[in-house]
Amino acid sequence: MRKLIKYALIPGLLTAAGCSSVDTGLRNTVVLHYQHVANVHRIDFTTPVALPNRAPVEAVLPLDSHGFWAVFVLCGLDVTGANIPSFYYDVDRARVQYGDRRFGPLRPYTLRLDDTADINSRFDTRTLADAIAAEIQRGPSSQVFRHGYYPHLDYRFAIYIPSPLPDYPGDQLPLRYEGGQTLALGNGYPPADVDSAGPRGSGIAAHCLP
Structure with missing residues (x-):
């Protein structure tokens, strides 16, 4: 039996109450269809990451042992609203909303480097974020979508x-997109729990389930 679809509302959209509301109310709304495919607890790098004044970094872990990377796949985009000429997609605008907390791009002083007491600083955070994206991300970081429907995109990315x-019971997390009038709809499948991702880790789903 197909799992119940869960959805997250994005700022700018009036509350959607039931399936019948996903009609004329979306004339100005871009709909993002996604799957939360995994929660990852460590990322190993295929190529160690060179940082100033230290040995190359082979892996990163959450500074808090309960932290993780929520990995999502953007299944498709609906840009068919009558009043939508195009949509600018930028992976850095994706957010996880949990209660009153919102998570997005990597911040300094939140990661542990290898199995050491070293943590990421504001000087190396961008380099580490790019290295994490190289291991996890599939698809472009940004793209302009003209008016139309785009199924089967399978753009994968992670939010720390x-x-x-x-x-948190380990089920699908609500995704939001900042900028413009958007609605993110998850397909309701629970994420896999993955100890580590990268060359020595477990595989992560790269395609959405129907």
């Missing part, structure tokens, strides 16, 4: 959750 989520 640096601290515990109270009472």
Whole structure:
């Protein structure tokens, strides 16, 4: 039996109440279809990452042992609203919303470098974020989509959750997109729990389930 679809509302959209609301109310709304495919607890790098004044970094772990990377696949985009000429997609605008907390791009002083006490600083965070994307991300970081429907995109990306989520049962997390009028709809499948990703880790789904 197909799992129940869960959805997250994005700022700019009036509350959608039931399936019948996903009609004329979306004339100005871009709909993002996604799957939360995995929660990853460590990332190993295929090529060690060179940083100033230290040995190359082979892996990163959450500073808080309860942190993780929530990995998503953007299944498709619906840009068919009558009043939408195009949509600018930027992976850095994706957010996880959990209660009143919102998570997005990697921040300094939240990662542990290898099995050491060293943590990421504001000087090396961008380099580490790019290295993480190289291991996890599939698809472009940004793209302009003209008016139309785009199924089967399978663009994969990760959002770092640096601290515990109270009472989180391990199911699909709500995704949001900042900028423009958008609605993110998850397909409801629960994520896999992955100890590590990268050359020595487990595989992560790269395609959405129907």
